[in-house]
Amino acid sequence: MIIDMPTTNTAKVNAKIVELRQQGGAVALGRVLTLVIVTDDGEKTEEAIEAANEASREHPCRVIVVARGAREAAARLDAQIRVGGDAGASEVVVLRLYGELVEHGDTCVIPLLLPDAPVVAWWPFESPDKPSEDRIGQLAHRRITDAATDKDPVRALACRRSSYSDGDTDLAWTRLTQWRAYLAAALDLPPYEEITGATVSGEADSPSTDLLAGWLAAYLKIPVRRLPPQRNAPGINSVVLERKSGPVELSRLDGKVGTLRQPGQPDRRVALARRNVKDCLVEELRRLDPDEIYEATLEGLTQVEADAPEGAPA
Amino acid sequence: MTTWQNPLRDERDKRLPRIAGPCGLVIFGVTGDLSRKKLMPAIYDLANRGLLPPGFALTGFARRDWENEDFAQVVYDAVKEHARTPFRQEVWDRLAEGIRFVQGTFDDDEAFDRLAQTVRELDEERGTGGNHAFYLSIPPAAFPVVCKQLARSGLANQDGESWRRVVIEKPFGHDLESARELNGIVNEVFPEESVFRIDHYLGKETVQNILALRFANQLYEPIWNANYVDHVQITMAEDIGLGGRAGYYDGIGAARDVIQNHLLQLMAFTTIEDPVSFSPQSLRTERIKVLSATKPAEPFGETTARGQYTGGWQGGKKVPGLLEEEGFPPDSTTETFAAITLEVNTRRWAGVPFYLRTGKRLGRRVTEIAVMFKRAPHLPFDQTSTEELGQNAVVIRIQPDEGITIRFGSKVPGTTMEVRDVTMDFSYGRAFTESSPEAYERLILDVLLGEPSLFPVAGEIERSWEILDPILDFWTKQGKPDPYAPGEWGPPSAEKMLGRTGRTWRHP
Numbered sequence: 001m002i003i004d005m006p007t008t009n010t011a012k013v014n015a016k017i018v019e020l021r022q023q024g025g026a027v028a029l030g031r032v033l034t035l036v037i038v039t040d041d042g043e044k045t046e047e048a049i050e051a052a053n054e055a056s057r058e059h060p061c062r063v064i065v066v067a068r069g070a071r072e073a074a075a076r077l078d079a080q081i082r083v084g085g086d087a088g089a090s091e092v093v094v095l096r097l098y099g100e101l102v103e104h105g106d107t108c109v110i111p112l113l114l115p116d117a118p119v120v121a122w123w124p125f126e127s128p129d130k131p132s133e134d135r136i137g138q139l140a141h142r143r144i145t146d147a148a149t150d151k152d153p154v155r156a157l158a159c160r161r162s163s164y165s166d167g168d169t170d171l172a173w174t175r176l177t178q179w180r181a182y183l184a185a186a187l188d189l190p191p192y193e194e195i196t197g198a199t200v201s202g203e204a205d206s207p208s209t210d211l212l213a214g215w216l217a218a219y220l221k222i223p224v225r226r227l228p229p230q231r232n233a234p235g236i237n238s239v240v241l242e243r244k245s246g247p248v249e250l251s252r253l254d255g256k257v258g259t260l261r262q263p264g265q266p267d268r269r270v271a272l273a274r275r276n277v278k279d280c281l282v283e284e285l286r287r288l289d290p291d292e293i294y295e296a297t298l299e300g301l302t303q304v305e306a307d308a309p310e311g312a313p314a
Numbered sequence: 315m316t317t318w319q320n321p322l323r324d325e326r327d328k329r330l331p332r333i334a335g336p337c338g339l340v341i342f343g344v345t346g347d348l349s350r351k352k353l354m355p356a357i358y359d360l361a362n363r364g365l366l367p368p369g370f371a372l373t374g375f376a377r378r379d380w381e382n383e384d385f386a387q388v389v390y391d392a393v394k395e396h397a398r399t400p401f402r403q404e405v406w407d408r409l410a411e412g413i414r415f416v417q418g419t420f421d422d423d424e425a426f427d428r429l430a431q432t433v434r435e436l437d438e439e440r441g442t443g444g445n446h447a448f449y450l451s452i453p454p455a456a457f458p459v460v461c462k463q464l465a466r467s468g469l470a471n472q473d474g475e476s477w478r479r480v481v482i483e484k485p486f487g488h489d490l491e492s493a494r495e496l497n498g499i500v501n502e503v504f505p506e507e508s509v510f511r512i513d514h515y516l517g518k519e520t521v522q523n524i525l526a527l528r529f530a531n532q533l534y535e536p537i538w539n540a541n542y543v544d545h546v547q548i549t550m551a552e553d554i555g556l557g558g559r560a561g562y563y564d565g566i567g568a569a570r571d572v573i574q575n576h577l578l579q580l581m582a583f584t585t586i587e588d589p590v591s592f593s594p595q596s597l598r599t600e601r602i603k604v605l606s607a608t609k610p611a612e613p614f615g616e617t618t619a620r621g622q623y624t625g626g627w628q629g630g631k632k633v634p635g636l637l638e639e640e641g642f643p644p645d646s647t648t649e650t651f652a653a654i655t656l657e658v659n660t661r662r663w664a665g666v667p668f669y670l671r672t673g674k675r676l677g678r679r680v681t682e683i684a685v686m687f688k689r690a691p692h693l694p695f696d697q698t699s700t701e702e703l704g705q706n707a708v709v710i711r712i713q714p715d716e717g718i719t720i721r722f723g724s725k726v727p728g729t730t731m732e733v734r735d736v737t738m739d740f741s742y743g744r745a746f747t748e749s750s751p752e753a754y755e756r757l758i759l760d761v762l763l764g765e766p767s768l769f770p771v772a773g774e775i776e777r778s779w780e781i782l783d784p785i786l787d788f789w790t791k792q793g794k795p796d797p798y799a800p801g802e803w804g805p806p807s808a809e810k811m812l813g814r815t816g817r818t819w820r821h822p
Contacts, residue, residue: 177329178364184322185333185367189443190475192318219321256404260368266441268336268369271361271405283329293327 002086005079010111013079013093017112020083031090033061033118033285036109038136039125041067041096047277048124053088055281062114063087065094066105066136075099077108106135118142118288124277125149127156132165142288144281146171147207157207161298166290172207173294174280176236178272179212179250182260183239186248195220197242200304201227202235209236210304211297216241218300226306235274331365334762337445337477338371338412338436340429342420342460343452344385345376348483352514353451354389355396356754361409362399363751365759369440371412373432377419385415398752412440420452420459426467433469444476447510447761453562454485454496461503470503481510481761484575488566489786490779497772506772510761515576515681516768517753517760520716524583524683525592527710527718534708535588537687539662544705546584547669547684548577549822550712551676555623555633555800556650560641569620569652569782569789572672576681578605578778579770580712581668584683585658594767598774604658605777611655611667614788616814620795621651621805623675628801633675635800649795650674651804653811654785669812671819675800680822681712695731702734707820717741 003020005013035052039045045067052063078096086092095108113119121131121140127150128134131143147170150156160170187195198216202209210226216239217224230237231253238251246263258272323330339357341349360366374385390410394401414432418425436442448469450460464470464480472478480500487493500509515521528534537543550572556563563571582601589596611617625635637644651673658668687706700723707721718740726732760768789795796805803819812818 174329177331180322181330181333181364182368184320184330185335187320187322189335195321216322219324221321257408258368266369266439268367268441269408269411270368271364271402271408273402273404287328291329293324293329 001082001084003081005081007076008079009077010079010108013081013095014111016081017091017093020081031060031062031114031117033059033120033288034112034114035061035063035090035285036119036121036136036140037063037065038105038121038123039065039067041069044125045094048122049092049094051124051277051281052122053090053092054278055285056088056090058282059285061090061120061285062112063090063092064109064112065092066109067094067096068102068105069096069098071099071102073098075101077101104135106139109136109139113139120144120285120288122281126151129159130163130165131168132163140167142167142169142284144169144171144284146277148172148175153205153207157210157301161301164295164298166295169284169291169294170207170211171277171280171284173211173291173297174283175208175275176212176215177283178275179236179239180215182250182258182270182272183216183241183248186250186260186262187241191243191245193243193245195222195241195243197225197240198222199225199227199238199240201230201237203229203233203237206235210301212236212239213304214300215293215297216300217303218296222303224300224304226304228307331363332763333365334367334370334759335445336367336369336441336443337447337762338373338433338440338442339447339449339758339762340373340375340433341449341451342375343450344374344388345378346451349451350388350392351396352752352754353449353758354392355398356752356758358389358393358397358406358409359399359752359755360759362397362402362405366409366762368408369412369442370409371414371436371440371442372409373414373416373429373436375416375418375425375429377417379417380415382413382415386410386413389413398755412436420456420463423463423466426463426469430467430469444473445478447479447481449481451483454482454487457482457496458499461499465503472508477508477764478504479508479510479761479764480504481512483512485566485570486511486575486775487779488570490776490783493775493779497775501772507766509772510757510766510769511771511775512754512757513575513579513770514753514757515579515712516770517755517757518712518716519751520710520712521580521583522768524580524710529588538685540664540666542687543663543666544686544688545667545669545817546581547671547686547820548580548584548682549670549684549820550577550672550681551679551803551822552674553629553676553679553801555639555675556636556642557634557639558641560639564642564646564648567620567649567652568672568674569649569654569786573652573654573670574778574782575770575775577670577672578608578781579774580681580683581608581656581670582774584685584710585663585668587660587662592767594765597767598771601770602773602777604660605774605781607659607663608656608668608781609659610781610785611657614785617655617811618785618788619651619653619671619805619808619811620649620789621673621798621808622646622648622795623650623673623800624797626799626801628675633800635797647794649789651676651795651798651808653804653808654782655811656781667815669819671804671808673804677801677803678822679714682822683710683712684820684822685709686817686820695733699731700733702732704735709820715741 076098080094082092122144127145131137147156200213233253234255249261252258586600653671656668709719723733724736798805
C-alpha cells in the first residue's frame, strides 16, 4: 500500500504510521533498526529503495528516504508511506524535500527514527566528503557510502581514508568479502609458508581493487603492487600471493568466474560474480560496530605501489 | 616450526565466513525424498552463499542406471524446485562440474571399488585433497553393510592431514540396546569424532536462539528455575497422517520417532546450565549433564498417554484412520500420539514437571516450547477482577512462524479494574525467515568444517534411550493406544494426565 501525503510535516507522517499500524494489525513489530537513505531525488532513488526493501527481509527495519529535490523551489515537504507488499519486510517513508528544507533533512528524520534502535545512514550514490560530520551522518551509528558509484571513485576513496571515523564503511569494501574469504581460506591450508610478495590488478577506477591491495598490505605487512587491468576485464582482475613453493593466484577475467591456482594442485573454478547492492547491504546491516579491519585497510592503502599501465604481472 | 598463523585471519574480522577446506560429499540414497528436498538444495544454497570450497565435489550412489549427467539433472531439478536462494547459473555451473554418479547396490564390492576410484579421481581433478564425507541417507538396516564396504574399499581410511567423516540420520536405534549396537557398528569403522548424527532440529535458528535468549539476556535467567517456573510443555504436532510411511513407522511410533531425539534435545537446550564457553565440548558436557539428571515421572499409568488417530474429518477433508492407512496391519498398536512427563533432578529444576507431547493428525503443524510460570503469590485485587488471568508464559515457537511470545496480565481499558491475559510477540517474521538458512545448510557446512557443536554424541543418544525405554516397556504391556479423532489434540487420556495436577495443555 502506498499513501501519498503532499505538502505535509513529520507529525502528520508519524500519526499516519501509527494509524496504519492500528488498522493493519501488527505491521511494525520486530523492527531492528532505522535505515536512512540519503540521495538526490531522481530515477535512481527507486533502485536504492528496492535494494533496501530486499535487505529488510533479513533485517526488518524502517526505511526513511531523504530525497533532495530542487533547491530553487519554495520550501516544502512531500511524504509517501509504503507498507505491506510495497515495502518488503519494512515500512518505507519517502521524504521529498524542496527549497531551503533540502539543507535540513536531519530535522525531518529525527521525529521518525525508531525509539532505542540503531540508525544506519546510507548514501547510495554521491556522499559527503566527511560522512561522520554530515548532519544526518551524526545521527547514525553506522554510515554506509559507496565509492564505486561516485562520479570520481578515486577521489571518493581518498576522501574515505582521510575522513575515516568509527562506524564508517563503504560498499566497495563489502564487495570484496568473497575475494578475501577465498584468499584467507587458501592460506588456512598447507604449505604454511610466509607470503613474500603480492600483486593485485584491476580496473584503474575500481576502488575495490585498491582496497583489496590495501587489505593485503595491512595484513601481510609487505608492500603490495597495484597493476592496471588485464584484457580490459571489469572490476578486480587478479591477486597473486608469492611464496617459496610457488604463487597462489585468484583471478577473474570475465567478471563472473574465478580461478584459484596453486602449485601442485588442479585449477579450481569458483563462482565469484560482482555482488549486487542488496547482498552488500544485507552484510552491512548485520554488524553495527566499528569495522577495525576496514580502518586498517584504509591505512594499508599507503603501502600500495601503483605501477605504470603496461606490463604483464610479475 | 611454530603453529601457522594465517596472516589474513583476524578474529575481529566478522565478515569473513568460514569456508570449508577442499572436500567432497558422497550421498548414499540419493533417490530418497530427504535427499531431493533437503540435502541437494542445501548444498546449492551453501554454494550460492560462497561457503563451499572451490572444487567441491558431490557424488551420488544408488541402484539406478544413471550417468553423471542424469544425476546432475536430478540435482538440477531438485535445486530449481526446492532451493531457498535464487538460482544463479554461474554458481550452478561450478557445482555441476563436480557432480559424479556411481551405480551399484550396497552388497556389490565392485561398485564400492568404483566409488573409491571416483573419489581418487576427484582428488586429482578437483583437488578435494582426500577429504570426504559420506552421508548415509539410507535405512539403518543398511548401515552395517555400507560401513563394512566403506572399510573394505579403503574409503574410510584417513591418513595424515586428510579426513573422512560419516553422517547418519535418525532413527538411532529403537531402544538402548539397538542404539549401542548401531554405535558399535559405526564406531568400528569411523572413530566417534568422525561421526556426525543429524538431528535437524539442532540446526534450526530458533533452537540456537534459545541459548542466546537464555544466556545473552539478564531478563530471563533469574526466573528460569523451579522458584518461578510452574511447568514446561514441549509440543511437536503435525497435521499430516502416516499414509505411505508404514514401512518406516509401524512398530516405531511417535515416542521413538520424535521424543527420543527432537523433543529431548529441545528439553536439553531449555534446561541446561550455562556452559563454560560455547565450545562443542562444553555444550556437550552440559547437555549430557542435564540428560543424566532427567528421569521419567512415575507411575506411568498416570504420567503418560498414548493415542492412535482414527478416521474422520480434518480441515475440510475426510481422512483415514491409522489402521486403514495402507501398509499398517489392522491390529497395529503403533502409537501416533505420545505424551510423557519428565523430571529433572537438579537444584534448578527439582519439582518442575516437563510435559513432552507429539503426534500426527493433530490440530495443526506446530513445534513450541512453553515455559509456564507460577501465579503471583498474592494478588491485591478483588477475586472477580483477576478471574480471567492465567499464568505468565514464555513461549518459544520453533516452527512454523518462528518467534517468541510472552503472555502476561494487563488491565482491560475501562473504569473497573479487570485484568486479562495479553501477549507480546516477537516474530522473526515470515519474510525474515526466507533469508535465514535452512537447518540442513548449517549442519552440512558444520560437517565439512568438522564443527561438532550441533550434533548429538553417542553418549547423548544412549542417555535419551535410558530415559525413554522404561516408558516404552510399560506401553507394550498396555495393549492398544487410546483412539483420538483427527484434528484434535490427542486422546482424552492426555488431558487427564495433566488434569490430575490441575494443569491443562496449552492450545498451541
